[in-house]
Amino acid sequence: MIQVVHLSKTYQQFGYPNQAILALKDVSLEVQKGEILAILGLNGAGKTTLIKTLLGLVRPTSGIATLFGKTVSDYAWLNRIGYLPEVFRVPSSRTGISILRFLGASSGMTKIHLKERIDYCLNLVELTDVAFQKAGNYSKGMVVRLGIAQAILHQPEILILDEPTEGLDPLGKVMIRNLLLDLAKKGITIIINSHLLSEIECIAHRVAILHKGQLLRWGTLSEIIPPNLKYWIEFTELVPLPQPYQCMMVDNRWMCEVHSTEELQSVLDYLRKNNIQAHSIRPIRSTLEEIFINYIKAK
Amino acid sequence: MSFAFLKETIRNTLSQPALMFCLILQIAILAFIAFGLSFEYHNNVLVSISVLGKEPLEGELLFVLRRIIMDFVQLGWTIIMFLFIIGTSASFSELFKDPLLNILLTKKYSRSQLFCSRYVGVVASIFILQIIFSALLISILFIKTGQGFLWIILPITITPVLHFLILASLNGLLSVLFENVTAVIVVSLSIYYFNSFLTAGMALHNPLLKILSLLFPPFSLINRIFIEYILYGYSDIKFPYYCFIYAACYLLAAIILFKRRDL
Numbered sequence: 001m002i003q004v005v006h007l008s009k010t011y012q013q014f015g016y017p018n019q020a021i022l023a024l025k026d027v028s029l030e031v032q033k034g035e036i037l038a039i040l041g042l043n044g045a046g047k048t049t050l051i052k053t054l055l056g057l058v059r060p061t062s063g064i065a066t067l068f069g070k071t072v073s074d075y076a077w078l079n080r081i082g083y084l085p086e087v088f089r090v091p092s093s094r095t096g097i098s099i100l101r102f103l104g105a106s107s108g109m110t111k112i113h114l115k116e117r118i119d120y121c122l123n124l125v126e127l128t129d130v131a132f133q134k135a136g137n138y139s140k141g142m143v144v145r146l147g148i149a150q151a152i153l154h155q156p157e158i159l160i161l162d163e164p165t166e167g168l169d170p171l172g173k174v175m176i177r178n179l180l181l182d183l184a185k186k187g188i189t190i191i192i193n194s195h196l197l198s199e200i201e202c203i204a205h206r207v208a209i210l211h212k213g214q215l216l217r218w219g220t221l222s223e224i225i226p227p228n229l230k231y232w233i234e235f236t237e238l239v240p241l242p243q244p245y246q247c248m249m250v251d252n253r254w255m256c257e258v259h260s261t262e263e264l265q266s267v268l269d270y271l272r273k274n275n276i277q278a279h280s281i282r283p284i285r286s287t288l289e290e291i292f293i294n295y296i297k298a299k
Numbered sequence: 300m301s302f303a304f305l306k307e308t309i310r311n312t313l314s315q316p317a318l319m320f321c322l323i324l325q326i327a328i329l330a331f332i333a334f335g336l337s338f339e340y341h342n343n344v345l346v347s348i349s350v351l352g353k354e355p356l357e358g359e360l361l362f363v364l365r366r367i368i369m370d371f372v373q374l375g376w377t378i379i380m381f382l383f384i385i386g387t388s389a390s391f392s393e394l395f396k397d398p399l400l401n402i403l404l405t406k407k408y409s410r411s412q413l414f415c416s417r418y419v420g421v422v423a424s425i426f427i428l429q430i431i432f433s434a435l436l437i438s439i440l441f442i443k444t445g446q447g448f449l450w451i452i453l454p455i456t457i458t459p460v461l462h463f464l465i466l467a468s469l470n471g472l473l474s475v476l477f478e479n480v481t482a483v484i485v486v487s488l489s490i491y492y493f494n495s496f497l498t499a500g501m502a503l504h505n506p507l508l509k510i511l512s513l514l515f516p517p518f519s520l521i522n523r524i525f526i527e528y529i530l531y532g533y534s535d536i537k538f539p540y541y542c543f544i545y546a547a548c549y550l551l552a553a554i555i556l557f558k559r560r561d562l
Contacts, residue, residue, distance in 0.1 A: 011561070057401055057562040079407045085398045093314070103399075105303040106406045150402065 001189050002031040002054065002158065007063035009049055009213075023049040025213040026063070031206065036180060036190040038200040040292055041210035047193045048086055050210065051160055054191070055083060067158065079107055082156035086163050086193070088147035092136025096127055096146050099135060100153060107154035114153075121149040124179060140167035148176060152183070159183060162193045177203055201225075201288040209295050216295050225291055230284035231264045232257060239276050241267065257284075304403060304413055308390070308420025309427070317386035318428070321379045325432045328375045333439045336367065362530070364444070368436075369529040372455060380462070384491060387421050387467055388483040391474035401562060411554045414471065418550060421467045422460065429456040454528040458521060461542045465516045466491065468549035475556040494518040516545040 009024040024046045031037045039047045052058040054065050056072045067077040090099050097118060104114040122128045125145040135143065144167050151159055159180075165173045173196070180203050184190055194200055200207070207224045209217040217224060235254040238247050245267055247254050258264045264281070271278055312318060339347035348363055394400055394417055403413055433456045441447065466487065473483040490497065497515040520539065527534035 052401075052562065055401070055405055057404060059559070059561060075409070078405065081405045083402055083405045085401050087398050089398050091311075102303055102307060103402060103406070106403055106408065108407050154406075 001033045001035075001068065002037075002191070003064075003066045004029050004050070004054070005064045005066075007050070007053060007065055008061045009046075009053060009058060010061045022213050024053070024060075027210070027213075027215045028063075029206075029208050029215065029218050031189055031191065033189055034184055034187045035205040036184050036192060036203050037206045037208060038204035039191065039193050039208050039210060040195075040197065040200065040288075042296065044212075045210040046213040047210055048162055049213075051162055051191065051193060055081065055160065077158070079154065080157045082151035082154065082159045084144075084147045084151045084161045084164055088143060090135040090138075090143060090146065092134060094135055095132050096135055096138065096142075097122070097131040099146065100150055103150045104153050109154060117153050117155070121153050124152075125149045126175065141169055141172050144168055145172065145176075148179070157188060159188055159190045161190065163195070164192060165194060165196050165199055173199060197287070197289040197292055207288070209292060211296055211299050216299060221288075225286055225288060230257060230259055231261075232282040232284055233264070233267060234279045234282065236277075236279050239271075240274075242270050302416075304408070304416040305420045305423070308417050309424050312386065312390050312421050312424035313427070315386040315389065317382040317389075318424070321382045321386075322428065324375055324378060324382075325428070328371050329432070329435050329439060331371065332368070332436065333443070336443065338443055365530050365532075368440075369526065372529065373526075376459075380459075380491065381488065383425060383459075383463065384466060384470070384487045385484055387425075387463070388470045388474070388487055389480055390421055391417065391467075391471050392478075392480040392483055395474065395478070395560075395562065404562070410558050414554050414557050415550070418467055418471055421470075422463050425463045425467075426456070426460050429459050432456075454525045458525040458528075461521055461539060462518060464542055464546040465518070465549065468546045468553065469516070472549045472553040472556070475553050475560060490515055491518060516542070 005028050007024055007027045011021040011023055013019045013021070027050060029037070039050060041047045049058055053060050054067065054072060056075065065072045068080065070076040100118045100121070101114065104118065109117065122131050125148055127142060127145055127149065130138065130142065135146065138146065144164065148161070148164060151161065165176055168176060177199060180190055180192070192200070192204070201221070204221055206220050207217070208215060233256045235247060235256070238254055241247055241256055245256050245258065247256050256267065258267055268278070335351050337349045337352065348367070350367065400413065404410065436455065437447070469490065470483060470487055473486050477483055477486070494515065494517065498512050498517045498519065520536065521542065524534045524536045524539065527536070
């Protein structure tokens with residue numbers, strides 16, 4: 001559905017040939033239909049440039065980006081993509097509904113279809129009550145939700161969202177998360193740029209980590225985040241354990257750390273044999289945030 | 300052409316503070332002509348015109364009236380063109396920074412369609428303003444003098460539109476070249492107000508200066524047609540078809556550069 005092959009982009013500074021900015025360097029990745037790809041990276045990593053290259057807004061220096069099997073420059077994808085830019089500013093004097101009408105009309109939607117879709121999308125992002133209010137009175141979160149409504153208004157096959165949860169309250173984030181999962185289930189391919197790694201971890205199928213224009217890591221979430229290697233066994237009191245394991249006090253609890261499923265099994269066998277009860281067993285899983293920070297630090 | 304975007308451009312252009320000021324100025328000119336000029340008739344013949352109740356003006360009265368109209372329209376024109384240039388320069392420069400543009404480019408429109416829609420929208424806005432102004436001026440003059448004054452439409456409506464056909468395309472080109480609104484405004488104003496100087500080379504024999512002068516549209520020539528029409532009701536100067544050539548060339552160059560530009 002989306003393919004990026006050896007994509008590079010260098011921004012030339014007019015009059016300063018030695019100060020060219022390398023925004024993307026030899027990036028290759030692929031996204032299948034119905035998948036959610038999260039692009040992660042620090043500020044200036046090249047995330048927005050990658051998205052803009054996919055949308056034909058930025059011309060690549062080298063490499064190819066294809067959408068629906070055709071190169072981006074063919075513009076065969078026009079009107080089949082929903083896009084929410086990083087900065088979604090709306091004319092403050094316009095009402096939310098008039099902005100949707102304008103963008104829907106720009107997609108070539110008929111009046112009847114547009115009305116139906118506007119009602120549906122406003123309801124989905126919970127903006128129905130304020131649809132006739134001027135956008136200038138909207139909160140930051142409401143503007144983002146309006147942005148998401150316009151992105152899905154014309155029922156795109158690919159949805160590209162640049163920082164969609166920026167400025168949203170916790171309920172808004174959950175709403176957007178559920179909405180994206182629902183859209184992915186319906187076969188819509190989603191590319192999402194976000195700094196909120198905990199959110200990404202909940203929804204993304206694939207993750208791409210960019211750093212200074214280079215693709216550091218690319219793969220499915222399970223490939224990026226290694227399987228559980230550690231477990232915490234919690235006890236209500238200090239218990240004797242076989243060597244080399246030991247019970248130690250962590251946050252006012254007696255805990256024992258084991259580093260593999262085999263080790264866990266052997267400790268559990270010991271506990272059963274000696275009739276010692278464990279209070280709980282907790283897998284300690286690396287978070288996407290930890291993995292991301294490790295990759296960036298290692299670089 | 301994107302009609303939704305065209306409508307949006309007209310709405311945006313007309314709501315620019317600079318153009319709102321133009322509107323106020325035009326209303327003031329109309330109010331002055333409506334209430335500041337007094338006409339005296341004898342047996343349905345205009346015998347006297349006085350301005351703000353002062354001594355009646357002498358000379359051929361219809362010519363005096365034309366002169367008065369020209370003075371006011373020209374005074375308004377100088378200020379209005381200044382404001383128009385500021386208003387429309389911002390309109391193009393904002394286009395490239397507008398996040399809605401990026402969204403619109405994912406819709407069914409190409410860059411050239413959106414650029415042309417913005418261009419047509421800007422020119423149409425000026426045309427709408429001038430048509431309303433001319434219609435009101437003709438109505439006021441008809442009520443006060445009983446004469447048609449339909450010839451006013453040509454200098455007051457068509458001339459500014461011809462100017463703006465060129466200026467809007469020039470602003471578009473300058474906006475693509477410079478990413479700075481102030482730079483666009485300064486260069487546009489310079490080309491407009493120092494036009495006689497910039498196009499003076501056309502009359503010279505030096506081929507290089509001649510070619511350089513040709514890069515700048517001869518606004519001053521269009522102004523001469525405007526003055527002659529108001530004063531005499533006709534002009535010997537040929538209709539300035541070259542306006543369309545200049546506008547088309549600037550627009551084409553702007554579109555080519557805009558298509559190559561990273562947004």
